[in-house]
Amino acid sequence: MPVISAQKMQDRRDSILAAAREAFAKGGFEGTSIADIARAARVSDGLVYRYFANKRDLLNAVLTEFYERTMDDLDVIAGRDASFEQRLHDIIHRHIEAFVRDADACRLFISEVRTAADYQGSPVQQLNRRYTSILVRIIESGIASGEVRPDIEMRLVRDVIFGAIEHRTWAAVNGRPLDIDATAKGLVELLRYGLMARPKRSGR
Amino acid sequence: MPVISAQKMQDRRDSILAAAREAFAKGGFEGTSIADIARAARVSDGLVYRYFANKRDLLNAVLTEFYERTMDDLDVIAGRDASFEQRLHDIIHRHIEAFVRDADACRLFISEVRTAADYQGSPVQQLNRRYTSILVRIIESGIASGEVRPDIEMRLVRDVIFGAIEHRTWAAVNGRPLDIDATAKGLVELLRYGLMARPKRSGR
Amino acid sequence: MPVISAQKMQDRRDSILAAAREAFAKGGFEGTSIADIARAARVSDGLVYRYFANKRDLLNAVLTEFYERTMDDLDVIAGRDASFEQRLHDIIHRHIEAFVRDADACRLFISEVRTAADYQGSPVQQLNRRYTSILVRIIESGIASGEVRPDIEMRLVRDVIFGAIEHRTWAAVNGRPLDIDATAKGLVELLRYGLMARPKRSGR
Amino acid sequence: MPVISAQKMQDRRDSILAAAREAFAKGGFEGTSIADIARAARVSDGLVYRYFANKRDLLNAVLTEFYERTMDDLDVIAGRDASFEQRLHDIIHRHIEAFVRDADACRLFISEVRTAADYQGSPVQQLNRRYTSILVRIIESGIASGEVRPDIEMRLVRDVIFGAIEHRTWAAVNGRPLDIDATAKGLVELLRYGLMARPKRSGR
DNA sequence: AATGAATGAGCCTTCATTCAT
DNA sequence: AATGAATGAAGGCTCATTCAT
Known part of the structure; x- marks a missing residue:
């Protein structure tokens, strides 16, 4: 009772x-x-x-809730049967959406958690890793299908995409709204050539 | 007296x-x-x-000092007489170096200042803007020289580069050291095609 | 209902x-x-x-229950038909037993209640007084039977006995067990001469 | 400066x-x-x-100060060139004085410190041990001089004396004043026979 | 009758800031 | 100019007690 x-x-x-x-x-x-x-x-x-349990626990709960709320959609996108470029675009689009929608949680994560001394190895880092691994999975399948250069450095791509979105959104948070569609497209456009598999490359 | x-x-x-x-x-x-x-x-x-004046002022002074210390080199690089790609590479390289060398100040900036409610319009933001504008200048000169697509979205490029470096370096701060040369080259490699001026583009 | x-x-x-x-x-x-x-x-x-009614009341109840549980035995001993010394020994023995068995309640009484500002005149003090009065009764009957000096100071004896047992037991609570028999005998031995009625005393 | x-x-x-x-x-x-x-x-x-440093530290300081203030006199008494009984009386007298004068500290010690889980082995216990050891020393010298029974159980005597004084003084704290002289004399009187060396003892 | 959610006062401790020395 | 003693406002957290369910 x-x-x-x-x-x-x-x-x-x-x-x-x-x-x-x-x-x-x-x-x-x-x-x-x-x-x-x-x-x-x-x-x-x-x-x-x-x-x-305490203030820190409350912070973790806030972030966990954010990740869980966001992650489901991403899994769906990653699993779709579409071209690499399409899925890359979709996941970037979705990620920006999440950032824009939950700007609060994002800001929080960026400024308070990732910084924390105990972030390494924390449950929140696990979540973040799972989050970013979805992108990695898409790239890997792009390599498998021959759409993406096999010598691409995965972590660099990951950091480029997430870092870019973070910066973009951040600015948007404090001012004029962000055009999600345009940003997603622009980002794909900027990166697609660098990612694409191509016959040969004349050294620079 | x-x-x-x-x-x-x-x-x-x-x-x-x-x-x-x-x-x-x-x-x-x-x-x-x-x-x-x-x-x-x-x-x-x-x-x-x-x-x-107070604790906050001290923090601002720390960051100002960091920016000023770093900025001079960047100005020199941006002004060099070299190809766009070369200068892009150099400035990225230099920026990563700064991040790695002054990881402390960077972390500070990311976690404590940019977050602050009064960041918008603060002197520190002015400095940050001046910092990133150097990159913008290089890109503009690339456009002028025909090396870069004229329809490139400047701010997106800026966010991609700075966001990527931030993410990259961040991970490095808490773990294995970062290979500055490889990272700079990889980043240029990833972006150069997207930036390059090219005759035509078959829509995706 | x-x-x-x-x-x-x-x-x-x-x-x-x-x-x-x-x-x-x-x-x-x-x-x-x-x-x-x-x-x-x-x-x-x-x-x-x-x-x-409240937390304090609960504490009082704990101590009351302890006193009541212990007191019955003592009454029996005090009423026995035995020599003064025998009864003195028995009551000391019983008291030590109580302390050892209910070390918890004793510690509680010593540290939490007797200290309280409102101890004087409280029901718990009444119980304590009744408790110690049993010893006083034994001594009085010893005086009546001529076994004990009539000029003995009652309260001093009471404090010596209870104080000693308290100290003894306390040490035992935090360490090696107490030999109840030996302690009871030793205490009687130490005090019997001082208590005994004797013809005269050569001043010191 | x-x-x-x-x-x-x-x-x-x-x-x-x-x-x-x-x-x-x-x-x-x-x-x-x-x-x-x-x-x-x-x-x-x-x-x-x-x-x-903190509240606990403050408590310890209070008690340490009390012990140190009291201990000097005791050392002097123990070292005097007088009969065992005289010195026993003097130290008891002095101890009661200390209790009466510093009733506050005594109450504190009894109710708060000795109770504490970490009392065993604490610096305060060291002080307490040193304090009581002065009495032990007097008794030992009494044995050496033949004034005290050699088979006396030291710790029992110690607990009798300190326990008695504690109880006595305690009552006095909350009420009518204590007659220090009378109490000291009475206590010595009560114990002297039990302590005295004597030729033989008719078993009880 | 029984529960346990909810309250809110209170506690120890820290620290930016001031100011007498 | 320099010191560091002093202040007092918070802040995180606990817990006796109440009361709607």
Whole structure:
């Protein structure tokens, strides 16, 4: 005989999580107090600790939720039966969308988590790795199908794409909106030649 | 009537700045106390406030110093009389070098400043803009010389390059060292075709 | 209309009391939370407050229960038809036993209650007084029978005996076990001459 | 060039220490907040931490100061050239005095420290051991001079004396004053026969 | 009757900043 | 000019107690 319904508990948790996401995004991890979050969630300070072990745990929950929410779509795209270039475009498009939609969580991840001393080997890094590995999978299948140069350096490509999107979106976050379609296309356009398999190359 | 010489004052300032750079880099902005910095600089807490208005100002000074130190070389490179591709390579190479050498300051910038609510329009953003504009200048001259597609989207290229380097270097910071030469070459290789001016393009 | 039987209520109360005794003994009063006790008693936090007014009240109940449990035996001993020395020995022996058996409650009493600002005049003090008065009664009967000096200072004797046992047992609590028989005998041996009625005393 | 004189710093430290002693004695360790102490010492909360590492450290300082203040006299007494009984009386007398004078510290020691889980092996226990060892030394010299039974159990005697004094004084703390002279004499009187070396003993 | 979610006061501790020395 | 003692405002977190369910 639970005192409140499971639904209500979930709602509470969600509202705290949402408040935390926004507050963290606005003020950073250190710059946000539990009191801030509690106030935004219209909840007492103490209650936050009934749902999350501590402030750090709350941050991790925010990021985990973000990754899980985003990852499903990406898996679908990667598995589609389409040309390499098409899938590359789609995944970039989807990734930008995610960044734009969840600009808060992205900013949070970039500024607070990846920086943390204990990021290496953390569960959040696992999620990030799984996230980026989807792109790697697409490139690998492009190599297999002969569409992509086999000597391409995978990690460089990964960093180019994610780094570019991060920078792009970042600027957009603080100002005029980003044209997702144009950006996705432009990025593919910029990279396709460099990725393409080609007969020979006259050294530079 | 300065009781200590201007030189001595400058030295004081420098040693505080250096201590701050290292301390911030190691512990982040919030994780570093003025007392930490003062101790490292072998100076009293109070004296820090004679040279810097407050903690935030000290952080800005650290980053300004970093930018200024790095910028000079870049200007030289951009002004060189060499092919577009050569200069693109050189500037990327130089930028990676800066990131690797001053990984601390870079990390600081990424995690603490760009995030700040007041980053937009801040002097630090001015510096960052000036920094990236050097790359833009090179591309523009490439367009002028016919080496680069005139319809290239400048900001996208900028974000691709800086974003990629940031990601690349970041990973390197926490692990195995980065091969600067290989990374610079790989990046140029990946982008050159996308940048190159070419007669026509068969739509995708 | 009691929805649960009186027996069941008593059981509930007892299990909470037992859980409290153990928890308090292990962690002290301040170091133990109601939640700890409730968990150990397999009961909800709120229910504790149906049986005890508050945390302090629960502590008092723990100590009251301890005193009542121990006191009966002592009354029996004090009433026995035996020599003064025999009864003195027996009551000391029994007291040490109680301390050893209920080391937890003793420690609790010593460290948490006697200290309390409101100890003077509290019900717990009444119990303690009744407890020690049993010893006083034995000594008085010793005086009456001529076995004990009539000018003995009662309270001093009381404090010597209880203080000694407390110290002895305390050390034993944190280390090697206490030899109850030897300690009881040793204590009687040490005190009997001082207590004994004797013809005269050559001033010191 | 210290900002304030060493004397003034010492005074500050002393006033915080004194405030802590009183506050702890009145309310116990857990029952006293740093804010309470700071207020009593007419000092800011933060300053307490400039003089003491943390709350526990402050408690230890209170007790250490008490022991050191008391110990010197005892050493002198133990070393005097007097009869065993005289020295026993003197040390008991002195010990009671200390308890009466520093009732606060004593109560504190009894209720908060000896109880602590980490008491065994702590510096405070060392002090306590040194304290009680003075009595042991006196007894040993009594044995050596033939004044005390050689088969006496040292630790029992120690616990009898200290336990008795503790109990005695405790009662006095919360009520009518204690007659130190009478108590010391009474205690010696009570124990002297049990301690005395004697030719033979008619078994009980 | 029983639960445990919710509250909110309170605690220890840190630290940017000020200012008497 | 330089020091570092002093301040006091937070902040993360715990927990006794209440009360809707």
